[in-house]
Amino acid sequence: MGSAQIFFLFSFLQLLFPTLPSLEATPLDNTRLFREYIGADGNNVRFSDVPIHPEVELHFILSFAIDYTASSSPSATNEKFRVFWDDQILSPSSVSSIKAQHSNIKFALSLGGDTVGKQFAYFKPKSITSWVKNAFESISRIVKEYDLDGVDIDYEHFKAHPDVFTECIGKLLLRLKHQNVISFASIAPFDDDAVQSHYLALWRKYGDLIDYVNFQFYAYGKGTTVSQFLNHFETQTSNYQGGKVLASFATDGSGGLTPEKGFFKACRTLQSRGKLHGIFVWSADDSKKNKFHNEIQAQNLLANTD
Structure with missing residues (x-):
């Protein structure tokens, strides 16, 4: 039986049994999403410094808003977030300006981060109720002031049970979105x-509220092949099943698979499998010294122009 006959037979059977799977190929899930953290290291990097493929x-993921004071000995403020990037350079007016020039740009606010001052930025709420209330109010104020579009959760140190983290972050995201x-x-x-x-734990209960998983693949060891x-x-795609896990590299020399060692080769493999949901970079502050060479290559790859 020829392929045309098989297709005709299958189509006839679908009329009789509409629950049969389609012969059409599953659409690829590649995207042209590029994300970059900016502002964490105070290197005077501007939005306009970063190449932007049309x-x-x-x-742009502004880094970071932290629920700590900005004193020489910072302390937790019970979820009243404040800006810790240089708000003179990465200002509300600069956000407005770059958005006006490029319709393909959005902004996110990253919460937490690794350290504040010389100490870890811990997640340690006094209560779920107070955390959600204070976080929602302070984050909403920053989002409105800067005309931001999303939030990123980047807490890395914890003095709270996973269930508490789950309820705090989950309820915050639910309220911000709703x-x-x-x-x-x-x-x-x-x-x-x-x-x-x-x-x-957060993913299992509130994964439907999370659009992207910025998995820090650069936290794996140097020399990753x-x-x-x-x-x-594949492991993290399985862990965050159903989520858009993004490929990532760092330009601060921290670790993982680097562009010099084959990161873009790996991305092309993911692209061929329909699994390249996007690329993100840590960070613009570190990339400035090399004139964003890797960012240009990453965006060209996503746009299929490399």
């Missing part, structure tokens, strides 16, 4: 038992 969707304060949300876990226990990266990617 055919990608580019998210009241149209934000249009998207992401999380930024990495392969550490304590970190994963918190984010996976292409095959190891692809294995790590």
Whole structure:
């Protein structure tokens, strides 16, 4: 029986049994999403410094808003978030200006981060109720002031049970989305038992509120190979099942698979499998010294112009 006859027979059977699967190929899930953290290191980097390909969707992720004071000995403020980037350079007016020039740009606010001052930025709420209330009010104020579009959750140190983290972050995201304060949300876990226990608990209960998983693949060891990266990617895709796990690299020399060692080769493999949901970079502050060479290559790859 020829292929045309098989297709005709299958189509006839579908009329009789409409629950039969379609012969049409599953559409690829590649996207042209490029995301980059900016502002964490205070290197005077500006939005206008970063190359912007017109055919990608580019998210600047402002880093960081932290629920700590900005004193020489910072202390927790019970979820009253404040801006910790240079708000003179990365200002509300600069956000407005770059948005006016490029319709393909969106902005997110990243919460938490690694450290504040010289100490860890811990997640340690006094109560779920007070955390959600104070966080919602302070984050809404920042989002409105800067005309931001989304939030990113990047807590990396915890003095709270995973269930408490889950309820605080989940209820915050639910409220921010339902009241149209934000249009998207992401999380930024990495392969550490304590970190994963918190984010996976959040994912299991509130994963439907999380649009992107900014998995920190650069937190794996230096010297990561292409095959190891692809294995790590499959593992985390399985962990965050159904989520858009983004490929990532760092330009601060921290670790993982670097562009010089085959990151873009790995991305092309993911692209061929329909699994390249986007790329994100840590961070613009570190990329400035190399004139954003890797960012240009990443965006060209996403736009299929490399």
